[in-house]
């Protein structure tokens with residue numbers, strides 16, 4: 414765009430409000446922060462009130478069918494808004510826009526949408542908005558190139574934690590998963606760019622940084638000799654950052670080198686999110702996960718050897734095509750043995766174009782639901798058991814703000830990523846690091862009371 418166009422764009426949008434709704438994972442959250450950054454740069458301001466917005470953005474997810482259903486449902490609300498205020502600009506972006514059948518559906522049934530683009534097209538937003546100012550009809554910014562665009566403006570949504578995507582895309586093609594089709598091939602950002610960003614985030618006062626990628630362990634595979642463990646090790650030397658977290662780790666690439674770097678502690682938090690998906694070798698092979706249950710267990714055992722109190726969380730899919738009762742009970746018994754600190758459990762959802770969607774022997778809903786409830790019951794027991802380890806201990810908590818339930822109760826997280834609600838009559842703020850005495854334990858949170866401010870990270 415020319416400078417004149419940019420001036421024209423800014424004068425059109427300055428002072429107007431935008432609303433962004435984000436679906437899906439933290440990569441999408443980070444993308445939305447870039448979209449907000451671009452809109453802020455035009456002089457716009459964010460609003461949480463969709464009815465007050467001149468620009469409405471839905472950043473979409475398509476990981477499971479219920480994500481799609483929710484988004485198309487909520488678009489109904491936008492239709493009403495657009496009928497009353499035809500000048501409102503409606504933007505649909507994110508992963509769903511990289512699936513042709515969704516684009517077709519938008520074109521035929523959601524004609525009020527003004528602008529669509531995919532996850533790799535965010536940098537085009539100013540040019541697309543400029544086109545929208547001057548043209549009617551649907552503006553499409555969906556491209557096929559997998560680029561790395563540095564230095565986009567970012568408006569961080571949270572004060573206590575900054576997100577930083579270090580690797581884009583995914584090459585793994587797990588047979589159930591849509592991500593490689595909608596996010597393109599793996600691209601690692603240059604280490605110097607990542608480290609420069611992290612230093613800046615530390616200097617800006619962010620206490621916690623979350624390094625993101627669909628498979629962070631693939632970071633650096635496109636370089637000669639610098640991998641994720643190297644990056645983590647370099648990042649841990651940035652003193653201004655008290656807490657470093659990362660996700661997601663793929664078991665096939667989670668090596669001892671990475672766990673040894675984590676074992677050095679410091680500002681690297683003792684938490685590993687390591688999706689297992691299934692405990693059956695047969696199902697893992699059908700899923701194209703490229704590890705066995707035994708190999709998974711080896712990683713867990715090594716992690717617990719070098720970081721004895723590490724918290725390990727996981728993702729499990731129930732009802733993958735062909736999953737027999739024996740397969741499922743292998744999942745249960747591996748979970749019983751490992752005792753995860755927490756787990757996200759999902760019922761298999763067929764994604765158009767992925768191999769698993771066309772596999773024989775799709776599992777009926779009732780069987781899936783019944784297995785799901787057994788799994789959740791076991792995991793809730795393990796999650797509570799894991800929380801109980803903190804009872805009557807002092808935990809160092811990074812304050813995330815007031816608790817949803819009360820204005821005198823604050824919420825925050827321990828180094829192991831456990832949620833704590835605690836009482837405090839001192840004036841504390843989002844981003845403070847405090848010591849909390851844990852007085853009782855519930856399945857999904859701990860309760861406690863404020864003891865004192867803490868100057869370290871408690872890792």
Ligand code: SAH
Pocket residue numbers: 476477589590591626627628661662663688690728729730759760761762763764
């Ligand atoms: N990159 C990460 C996961 C990304 S998606 C990894 O490799 O583990 C987050 C979780 O959603 C996955 O771990 C998986 O458990 C679940 N998931 C992905 N596709 C799914 C599908 N089609 N049906 C049900 N769950 C799915």
Ligand code: SF4
Pocket residue numbers: 583584585586587590591592593627628663
């Ligand atoms: Fe999907 Fe597998 Fe890639 Fe994770 S590693 S995003 S589950 S294809």
Ligand code: F3S
Pocket residue numbers: 436437438439440441473474475476507508591592595596
């Ligand atoms: Fe969803 Fe895309 Fe993330 S499909 S889970 S928003 S990568």
